[in-house]
Amino acid sequence: MRQTDIAIVGAGPAGLMAAIQAAEMGAQVLLLERANELGGQLIKQTHKFFGSREEYAGERGFEIAHKLMDQLVQLSNVTVWKNATALGYYPDGVLSVKQGNSFCLVKPKKLIVATGASEKTLAFPNNDLPGIYGAGAVQTLMNVYGVKPADRVLMVGAGNIGVIVAYQLLQAGVEVAAIIEAAPKIGAYWVHASKIQRCGVPILTGHTIKKAYGTDRLSGVTVCRLDEKWNQIPGTEQDFAVDGLCLAVGLSPLTELLWQAGCKMEFVPELGGYVPWRNADLLTTHHNIYVAGDVAGVEEASAAMVEGKLAGLAAAFALRYQSENFAALYHEAKSQLNALRSAPVSAKVCNGLCKVMLGEAV
């Protein structure tokens, strides 16, 4: 059995940042990543991030991923396992892992769960036809592997992800027929929404999918308008001949490990589903398990990175590692999080966080 100070599950923005911070404090870190590449969803983000310089504002997601990986390889006390899926965490503190085709056990003193989130789908007739994708899948195909998901796509969801991925589809040379959104108004930042509308892509608010159709694969989608009570209005059907339908309808936290470890969980719609109770240091109700990023509540990559930083610092500190600038880094991370969440669009997230916040930390 392998011993380590801190095991981190997931090497996306939160997990990478946690690994870097904990290792810089001196802790032995084992970073586990299910995919065969590090970076999580960052590697498929081609848009420039917002925020301040500390959160890499003005840089594109895949560039940020490369920067974090460059920092990580400098740290000799970090071990990275790719193709490694964490399977379970047991009462004796043992984490079981499938790496490639072999099974192994790890005993970390502290565990940081940074597993991220999975995409939600929508219920409508024929929603399983080939050609209907989650927005993340579309990004993976075109931005990581250079393959077009379809020739002509209808996008569902006018939040940031829907609008940004619609623009990325145009950049890849794919036609975007329209963006439909069930809510009466656009959820995305105006800068993104305006950009896609200037490119001639209409955003139809108050619209939903009535059905998808096609025999072996998607050949079209019927949409219709919704009234103020979210009921479909008969006679408002509109047909889109598309071979791709992209769903950007939200994410839900990937919390299986936390449930299995016995962390106290709560259903918080504002955070995307069931999330763990945690204190301000991202420590859950399990005294050795920390969380960071979307698994703790769906937000943006910028917030995930700062949460990762905080969880990494707190976990290393709990193991009595110290560094000269610990206090400064710790307080800086907390004020970064507050600043990121101070915008009016973050009100929903803040409401959600209040429902699962345990008393004071460190």
Place this chain on the structure above:
Amino acid sequence: MRIANHPILEFPQRETVKFVFDGKEVTGLAGEPIAAALHAAGVRSLHHSSRFHRPRGLFCAIGNCSSCLMTVDGVPNVRICVEPLRAGMQVETQEGKGKLV
């Protein structure tokens, strides 16, 4: 179809390899997921559901959802969205749960 020119991204050069999809020879790029190679070759339907035999395609592309399970080199239930392509692979459309023996 592959993206010819992208305003921001450059895609790494990879070696072209041949593999077999349902008895037909197809080309793809070594190391990309099998799903990317099949997509580039225009293949969308990857398996058929076990109860109603409905066609299933790629949905999440990161190994979460099990929509893309196929039989690869005789092994059923391979998540082809995260399985790297190698020359000579035998990739088959899977019916239902697949046959283990």
